[in-house]
Amino acid sequence: MGVTSADVARAAGVSRTTVSYVLNGTPGTAISEATRQRVLDAAERIGYAPSATARALRRGTTDLVLVVLPHWPIGPVIDTLLDHLADDLAARGLSVLVHHGRGRPLSELWRAVTPRTVVGLTAFAPEEVRAMRRAGIQVVGTRLDDEHHDPSVYAVSQRRIGRMQVAHLVERGRTRIGWAGTTDERLVDFAGPRLEGVRQGCATAGLAEPVVARLALTADSAAQAAREWHEAGVDAVAAYNDEVALAVLAGLRREGLRVPEGVAVIGVDDIPASALAEPPLSTVSQSIEVQAAYLAQATIAALDGATELPPQPPDVLAVVVREST
Amino acid sequence: MGVTSADVARAAGVSRTTVSYVLNGTPGTAISEATRQRVLDAAERIGYAPSATARALRRGTTDLVLVVLPHWPIGPVIDTLLDHLADDLAARGLSVLVHHGRGRPLSELWRAVTPRTVVGLTAFAPEEVRAMRRAGIQVVGTRLDDEHHDPSVYAVSQRRIGRMQVAHLVERGRTRIGWAGTTDERLVDFAGPRLEGVRQGCATAGLAEPVVARLALTADSAAQAAREWHEAGVDAVAAYNDEVALAVLAGLRREGLRVPEGVAVIGVDDIPASALAEPPLSTVSQSIEVQAAYLAQATIAALDGATELPPQPPDVLAVVVREST
DNA sequence: CTGAAAGCGCTTACAG
DNA sequence: CTGAAAGCGCTTACAG
Numbered sequence: 001m002g003v004t005s006a007d008v009a010r011a012a013g014v015s016r017t018t019v020s021y022v023l024n025g026t027p028g029t030a031i032s033e034a035t036r037q038r039v040l041d042a043a044e045r046i047g048y049a050p051s052a053t054a055r056a057l058r059r060g061t062t063d064l065v066l067v068v069l070p071h072w073p074i075g076p077v078i079d080t081l082l083d084h085l086a087d088d089l090a091a092r093g094l095s096v097l098v099h100h101g102r103g104r105p106l107s108e109l110w111r112a113v114t115p116r117t118v119v120g121l122t123a124f125a126p127e128e129v130r131a132m133r134r135a136g137i138q139v140v141g142t143r144l145d146d147e148h149h150d151p152s153v154y155a156v157s158q159r160r161i162g163r164m165q166v167a168h169l170v171e172r173g174r175t176r177i178g179w180a181g182t183t184d185e186r187l188v189d190f191a192g193p194r195l196e197g198v199r200q201g202c203a204t205a206g207l208a209e210p211v212v213a214r215l216a217l218t219a220d221s222a223a224q225a226a227r228e229w230h231e232a233g234v235d236a237v238a239a240y241n242d243e244v245a246l247a248v249l250a251g252l253r254r255e256g257l258r259v260p261e262g263v264a265v266i267g268v269d270d271i272p273a274s275a276l277a278e279p280p281l282s283t284v285s286q287s288i289e290v291q292a293a294y295l296a297q298a299t300i301a302a303l304d305g306a307t308e309l310p311p312q313p314p315d316v317l318a319v320v321v322r323e324s325t
Numbered sequence: 326m327g328v329t330s331a332d333v334a335r336a337a338g339v340s341r342t343t344v345s346y347v348l349n350g351t352p353g354t355a356i357s358e359a360t361r362q363r364v365l366d367a368a369e370r371i372g373y374a375p376s377a378t379a380r381a382l383r384r385g386t387t388d389l390v391l392v393v394l395p396h397w398p399i400g401p402v403i404d405t406l407l408d409h410l411a412d413d414l415a416a417r418g419l420s421v422l423v424h425h426g427r428g429r430p431l432s433e434l435w436r437a438v439t440p441r442t443v444v445g446l447t448a449f450a451p452e453e454v455r456a457m458r459r460a461g462i463q464v465v466g467t468r469l470d471d472e473h474h475d476p477s478v479y480a481v482s483q484r485r486i487g488r489m490q491v492a493h494l495v496e497r498g499r500t501r502i503g504w505a506g507t508t509d510e511r512l513v514d515f516a517g518p519r520l521e522g523v524r525q526g527c528a529t530a531g532l533a534e535p536v537v538a539r540l541a542l543t544a545d546s547a548a549q550a551a552r553e554w555h556e557a558g559v560d561a562v563a564a565y566n567d568e569v570a571l572a573v574l575a576g577l578r579r580e581g582l583r584v585p586e587g588v589a590v591i592g593v594d595d596i597p598a599s600a601l602a603e604p605p606l607s608t609v610s611q612s613i614e615v616q617a618a619y620l621a622q623a624t625i626a627a628l629d630g631a632t633e634l635p636p637q638p639p640d641v642l643a644v645v646v647r648e649s650t
Numbered sequence: 651c652t653g654a655a656a657g658c659g660c661t662t663a664c665a666g
Numbered sequence: 667c668t669g670a671a672a673g674c675g676c677t678t679a680c681a682g
Contacts, residue, residue: 002460004659015669020661030667049460052437053381054659057674062437066422079425086427095434097391098423100404102411109420112377112387113438131374135327217597219605243597250601272542272568276575278603280544329675340653345677355651379675382658 003048012042019043023050056114060136065089065299066115067098068106070122070190078121081292085119088296092303110137117299138302140295156291156316158190161284162197163204165238165266168282168319170205174236174264177202178229180248181214181240183221191240194268198238210238215247222251226263230255235263236325242267242274245281249324253278264325279323287316328373337367344368348375381439386461390414390624391440392423393431395447403446406617410444413621417628435462442624463627465620481616481641483515486609487522488529490563490591493607493644495530499561499589502527503554505573506539506565508546516565519593523563535563540572547576551588555580560588561650567592567599570606574649578603589650604648612641 005023009016014035021029022039031039042048056062067085069078086096094116099109101122110118110132117138124132124141132139166177179198181191198210211232213225225248229237239245245267249259257263259279267274270285294313301310330348334341339360346354347364367373381387392407411421419441424434426447435443435457442463449457449466457464491502504523506516523535536557538550550573554562564570570592574584582588584604592599595610619638626635 002659005661006659016660017662017669018667021668024661026662032667035667047459049436049456051382051439051659053378053439054674055661056378056437057376057382057658057676058660058662060674064437082425083427086425090428093429095429095437096425096427097434097438098425100407100411100421100423102408102421103415104418104420107374109422111374112381112389112420113422114376114378131372134372135374217601219601222601246598246601250603253603273571273598276542276544276547276571278575278578327675330677331675341676342653342678343651346652349677351678357651360651376675379658380677382660382674383676383678385658 002051003046005048005050007046008039008043008048011046012038014039061116062114063094064113064115065094065096065117065119066110066113067096067119068122068124069098069101078288080288081121081295084289084292085296085299088293089299092300094299094303107131111135117302119295119299138299140298140302156286157197158193159197159200161268161286161317162194162199162238163201164197164284164317164319165268166198166201166205166207168266168321168325169236169238169264170201170207172236172260172264172325175207176232176234176236177207177210178225178232178234178237178263179210179212179239180222180225180237180244181212182244183214183216187240194240215244215251217243217247219247219250219254222247223254224251226251226255226257229263230257237263237265239265239267242269242271242281242283245283245324246273246277249277249279249281259324266319266325270320275322277324282322282325283320285318285320287313287318290314290316327376328371330373330375332371333364333368333373336371337363339364386441387439388419389438389440390419390421390442390444391435391438392421392444393447393449394423394426405613406446406620409614409617410621410624413618414624417625419624419628432456436460442627444620444624463624465623465627481611482522483518484522484525486593486611486642487519487524487563488526489522489609489642489644490593491523491526491530491532491535493591493646493650494561494563494589495526495532497561497585497589497650500532501557501559501561502532502535503550503557503559503562503588504535504537504564505547505550505562505569506537507569508539508541512565519565540569540576542568542572544572544575544579547572548579549576551576551580551582554588555582562588562590564590564592567594567596567606567608570608570649571598571602574602574604574606584649591644591650595645600647602649607647607650608645610643610645612638612643615639615641 005016005019008019019039022036120141129139179195202210211234213228215221215225237248239248245265248265252259259265267281267283270283274281274283290313297310330341330344334344344364347361445466454464527535536559538553540546540550562573564573570590573590577584584590592606592608595608599606599608615638622635
């Protein structure tokens with residue numbers, strides 16, 4: 001199918017060894033400049049491109065980093081993270097490939113790709129991690145859950161996000177908290193811990209349990225939730241994320257409830273639309289750039305043989321205060 | 326590093342040939358059930374997983390489909406497309422891998438991955454396409470531009486999107502059109518044709534040239550654009566996409582201009598936040614599901630040896646009318 | 651019904 | 667300074 005190094009060798013009148021030495025710039029060899037040029041020219045002329053597959057088989061590894069996303073709708077936050085990660089790793093000659101958590105099982109994928117490193121933005125099964133490590137693949141993980149602290153993985157605490165939302169609302173003098181989740185089943189992994197954090201926040205502040213509502217991203221669905229909160233005397237809503245929070249704003253508007261006078265609303269993520277909402281939405285931002293840089297750093301450290309994670313980044317969570325609270 | 330088929334053969338007391346036949350269910354072989362079980366058990370017991378790299382070298386191809394995204398911020402629209410594509414292709418045993426157009430050059434990537442098919446959501450250089458095809462890789466492309474019709478690629482007309490925006494605004498009795506672009510350089514490939522379409526629409530309707538403003542996704546920046554439009558007597562704004570349109574709504578609000586009474590606004594994409602905006606945003610939707618299904622179909626057809634694209638999908642563009650127009 | 655052998659394209663000790 | 671040879675792990679004609 002393709003031009004091989006043997007073809008180049010023949011065209012240049014040398015052995016494949018020499019071709020390999022020249023093309024890879026192998027140090028410690030002393031190839032005459034004339035030979036070098038002959039090989040380079042021949043390769044150029046006959047359009048040679050080395051087979052990455054054969055090289056991978058021989059070397060036992062590739063220069064690929066496989067990023068595995070969770071099986072849910074990713075947002076602009078993750079896009080930004082991926083961009084930064086790709087830029088940072090390119091500097092080390094690594095290419096980033098993304099798997100969206102859809103389609104065939106992960107186990108087939110990493111075997112097919114044999115990446116140098118797998119970066120998980122989702123939790124992996126422990127046996128999956130073992131299998132990957134056994135195959136010589138570095139695994140850099142982030143966890144959805146901060147319940148069990150595993151020092152080999154980096155994770156932003158989803159619970160803490162929920163606690164921060166409540167703390168901010170309490171600071172604003174609110175006393176009856178509602179929580180807005182989503183009907184999207186795929187989000188349950190993230191939503192669970194965040195709600196848990198909201199519960200913890202309420203408990204810490206001596207407030208009653210949050211009034212939980214799950215809604216679709218429509219004004220109708222949100223209006224219904226708004227009625228439930230209203231009946232329960234809710235004066236502040238913590239939303240699973242900004243998209244849900246925007247729906248909450250629409251629902252409250254529809255019900256004639258004023259934000260923040262009647263009900264305060266806070267989201268998570270700080271997506272662009274949040275600053276543009278009516279009223280502009282308060283939210284918890286996650287410093288994606290910092291997290292991406294950290295993941296890149298951890299990946300590179302693992303490459304260099306580090307067995308421990310680099311020191312974790314400084315605080316990446318912050319409340320962005322706007323007019324909705 | 327790994328368990329090989331030779332290990333399985335040894336453990337089961339058979340040859341590697343037999344192991345391969347059993348594990349791949351090669352048809353036309355007649356392996357005794359006892360032997361089969363022995364091989365299966367041995368493989369299971371010693372934790373054998375075939376090397377996809379070696380298989381790829383031997384077979385000359387993989388079961389991977391590489392999707393190459395353009396070098397710009399992807400939105401929920403593309404996420405949805407990728408999800409559908411992954412689902413549809415998984416049914417054919419293909420895994421989808423995504424490259425975000427960042428980091429190392431594409432040419433290195435496809436060589437390293439040796440996918441069966443490369444699906445481009447961005448335009449490729451012609452020589453790149455030739456190189457991929459020479460390496461035995463199917464190339465399914467979409468084009469950003471509908472200027473030159475190449476029957477081997479599928480593309481939604483970006484110009485037509487702009488024309489549809491204007492046609493709708495004209496239908497609503499608007500006569501002075503503004504266009505809202507973005508300051509994000511990366512979007513110029515898409516934005517150019519859409520603006521061109523808006524220009525065509527204005528010309529067709531006998532209106533003056535659109536008043537073009539480029540803005541960042543902030544209320545401040547949008548407010549400034551709103552002032553410019555106001556001075557020019559603009560009574561309707563076509564935005565590059567919904568995110569920009571949301572900024573436009575915020576800017577007009579800030580300037581005390583009412584939507585749609587004073588100025589009508591229409592976006593592109595129909596992202597979830599659009600239906601939740603104040604007022605709910607009219608937009609042009611792109612039927613991403615239909616497009617994803619078409620791409621999957623084209624990919625599979627190419628796999629089956631088709632040399633032409635399947636018949637293009639029915640109309641995928643539609644105006645979603647809400648309260649902003 | 652099962653095995654020995656070749657070969658996919660590369661890299662790298664090892665000789666010369 | 668350069669080449670012949672082995673080997674990465676697999677699949678598949680070809681023998682038996």
